[in-house]
Amino acid sequence: MxxxxxxxxxxxxxxxxxxYPLNEYQLTTTPNDFNILTIVSFIESKVFKIPSFQRHYVWDLKRASKLIESLLIGLPIPQIFLYESGRNEFLVIDGQQRLMTIYYFQKGRFPRKEKRAELREIFDEHGYIPEDIMENDDLFQKFNLKLDGIVEGRENRFNGKNYKTLEDFKTSLDLATIRNMVVKPVSGDEENGAMFEIFNRLNSGGINxxxxxxxxxxxxxxxxxxxxxxxxxxxxxxxxxxxxxxxxxxxxxxxxxxxxxxxxxxxxxxxxxxxxxxxxxxxxxxxxxxxxxxxxxxxxxxxxxxxxxxxxxxxxxxxxxxxxxxxxxxxxxxxxxxxxxxxxxxxxxxxxxxxxxxxxxxxxxxxxxxxxxxxxxxxxxxxxxxxx
Structure with missing residues (x-):
């Protein structure tokens, strides 16, 4: 040799x-239906945590608007995957783009494309976007829904609306629910190996x-x-x-x-x-x-x-x-x-x-x-x- x-x-x-040998662990997956108000409060209070390896927000205004429209009309949207890492602490495995769209719409602000990497660093530092940053017009624009299409000669009823101008539909949105699948080990995962492999397998960010x-x-x-x-x-x-x-x-x-x-x-x-x-x-x-x-x-x-x-x-x-x-x-x-x-x-x-x-x-x-x-x-x- x-x-x-x-x-x-x-x-x-x-x-x-x-x-990682997941067969060493027994996992449970529990469905939870959280409404929009609860989800936003969970993000602000850092109950929901978005790991820093997740890519920054990438959706454009049209795609984000369609998600909000789906919630307004009661159309089911894909479920969110969370990992319960501790008491009142859930790491977002899959669903960052949906959660941040809801968060931004409730705040009435939409991140400017060229500023999103900078905003990601701010979010990593604080766990949320501070109010003074959210009001910065260099970083954000108003989040008015951009929905194309005319039905029976009428414009989409939600086009141009924002969270504050939804009127009667505002309550409907607040109470709309999203299915959240919470994954956790049955017994204590002392080595955190299961958590590592769950992220590795379930995250769908587009790259390994x-x-x-x-x-x-x-x-x-x-x-x-x-x-x-x-x-x-x-x-x-x-x-x-x-x-x-x-x-x-x-x-x-x-x-x-x-x-x-x-x-x-x-x-x-x-x-x-x-x-x-x-x-x-x-x-x-x-x-x-x-x-x-x-x-x-x-x-x-x-x-x-x-x-x-x-x-x-x-x-x-x-x-x-x-x-x-x-x-x-x-x-x-x-x-x-x-x-x-x-x-x-x-x-x-x-x-x-x-x-x-x-x-x-x-x-x-x-x-x-x-x-x-x-x-x-x-x-x-x-x-x-x-x-x-």
Whole structure:
């Protein structure tokens, strides 16, 4: 076996796991019919939460108007999927566009197309749109229904109407109901794996969401925010061979993964995705001191990599090898993290080349690479070689 054939794995680790094993959980799905007034109040009070990985509002005025018309005339609309993540807390899995259309119409304001990315950031920060922002004409226009078509010589009776001018139909709209399907585990989902996979399977935003895109919302924490800054380090960008951060956050996932391997390995079970999810959830408990310490570990490790050629972490096909990188990171930082110190072990090209050529190491990077024996095998092998 040639060392040049070390790995064909790319930065995107989705091909490692078939998905989180939902068979470990028993889920329930309960229908709830909430009326429009209740839905708007739930959005404003943050009972309904729209995860930040969801795309920003994309409907035009005509499509939004048709939804409101459907509610006014009693036409059923597609159901909303929610995940009950806590007491009085529901994450929107599918239905963001419908919910935001209702919210905007009740407020009488429609977001300007060129300002929607900016509004999404505001919504993420507050959980709703503050009144002063809603009244800003640079960001919003009036939400008057735009409904085409003439029936029996008369214009659509709702065309041009807004929430305040619906007159008798205003009450009908307020009391109109939408079916909401609430999904939750029967027993406590301590690892949140079911929640992760439910989002992965049910969200219909038009693209397959990356694992880290989902984690940034489901396991939101100051540590995950800190990873975004760590991801900008020029030395890390050099190792990856990519000057700009990945829009799908695969590079951020790689950093989260190596920290999980170095400090949380005893909790590894069967899949990398499940393991990273558990660590991301665990990291919500990190205080600022812990986060700053891990920032320093990352910096010290990259200091040691500064004089290495970027080809050290690449395969013959010029692909970045996450398995090699995490093994080197583990060997260098494991003891330091265990002792809460900054005495990371120095690394050099001789060590990396020895690791690549080691038969025991190579036996753990082929086949089912996510098996616990293979994961622990390659990490401990790297630690033994670096330790002399």
């Amino acid at each position: 040639n060392a040049d054939n070390l790995d064909t794995e790319e930065l995107d680790i989705e091909n490692e796991d078939e998905g 969401l990356g694992g880290q895109e989902i984690r940034m919302s489901l396991y939101h924490s100051e540590f995950l925010r800190a990873l975004l800054d760590m991801n900008k380090d020029e030395r890390w960008r050099k190792i990856l061979g990519k000057s700009t951060p990945d829009l799908r956050l695969n590079d951020v996932e790689a950093i989260l993964r190596v920290f999980a391997m170095a400090s949380y390995l005893e909790n590894y079970k069967a899949t990398v995705n499940g393991f990273i999810n558990n660590f991301a959830n665990h990291a919500k408990s990190f205080n600022q001191s812990k986060i700053e310490y891990l920032r320093s570990i990352w910096k010290h490790f990259l200091d040691g990599c500064e004089n290495l050629d970027i080809s050290n972490f690449r395969t013959s096909s010029n692909r970045f090898s996450i398995m090699l990188f995490e093994s080197v990171f583990y060997a260098s930082t494991k003891n330091a993290i265990l002792e809460n110190k900054l005495n990371t072990r120095p690394i050099n090209e001789d060590f990396i080349n020895s690791l690549k050529a080691n038969e025991k190491f190579k036996s753990h990077i082929y086949g089912k690479t996510t098996l616990k024996d293979n994961v622990i095998g390659r990490l401990t092998c790297a630690e033994e070689i670096l330790g002399g």
